[in-house]
Amino acid sequence: MKEQNVPAPDVVVARLPLYLRALNFLTEDGLGVISSSDLAARLGLSAAQIRKDLSHFGDFGKQGSGYNVAYLRNKLREILNLEDIWDVALVGAGDLGHALAHYGGFIGQGFRIRLVFDSNPQKVGRDLGGLTVFSTNVMKEEIRRRQIRIAILAVPAVAAQRVTDDLVEAGVGAILNYAPITLMAPADVHVQYMDPVAHLQHMAFYLK
């Protein structure tokens, strides 16, 4: 294993979950070893890109013999801090909150929605995917009490910044935001955006 000298650029970190997803599928398919070129073909990348990306984190394959799928998968889970399951707070119990609460893709990938909040008194106290919806009035104290570091924001744009401020105060360090608004957060709080419009507009550029 090489020493990790230079921190990996964020664009490289962003690709690791895609590698991990491909390795999960390979594991399901019972494949033990994969070459960087086969892995690259699955991901629409070049083999050189994959080798270069992974070289930031260690030495994972012998030249010519490919990657051991189970080993690389475990190492990626370790690098991405996914060895334990992260509890996640979901804010917003509307249509999208429902879809997220019932989404089967979190568990097994390192995340579990543990708390659900909504500001609508008619939703508070109801069951959502096996969890009781709490009022956003108790959000800060509940998140602090359970030391939750990750939140998913599924609230209307008009409420998103206020909720974000509360999440940051409560100690949340990573926010996945579905509201179509750019959030202001301290530099040490990571925010990522799930904005279908931005993706559609990005692709529309190429459609004429």
Next chain:
Amino acid sequence: MKEQNVPAPDVVVARLPLYLRALNFLTEDGLGVISSSDLAARLGLSAAQIRKDLSHFGDFGKQGSGYNVAYLRNKLREILNLEDIWDVALVGAGDLGHALAHYGGFIGQGFRIRLVFDSNPQKVGRDLGGLTVFSTNVMKEEIRRRQIRIAILAVPAVAAQRVTDDLVEAGVGAILNYAPITLMAPADVHVQYMDPVAHLQHMAFYLK
């Protein structure tokens, strides 16, 4: 206006929707002019980055006087091919399909869900956000007939590749995929991923 000599890198194109979103908010706030540094502060970027990104597409501001918000917004809409409204096919009428069909953020940003499909006979014929859910059996012909170029995929991972093959056959050139699976598509078909797990894993990297 400068000649556009070199095609803009995709990472630059990807930022244009974020600029457009910020300019939409500025317009709502009634702001007529904004400096590149104020725009940068809103987006967590540097002013130099914004100037460099925009320089790929023309000359949008006089040094020192800032950007005319309405003008830059119109130009960005033009660059991104958003002057007309794109009809979009939504495939999948589950929880997520419901959330997307009721999402207010598409209209006004260049997109309108025009057709909804589901493979479940119990969902076919029902109303979803003012549209009748069609069977995926008629998907190819309906998409062809309306010459729809953009689709949103909100189906389970196990069905996503098969639906993608049909969409490509029907002439779709851009797919926004919510299923947690990497899709195979021809090089001229644009695919973007809405995968909450990949974003959460990306952020988890920074959380230890």
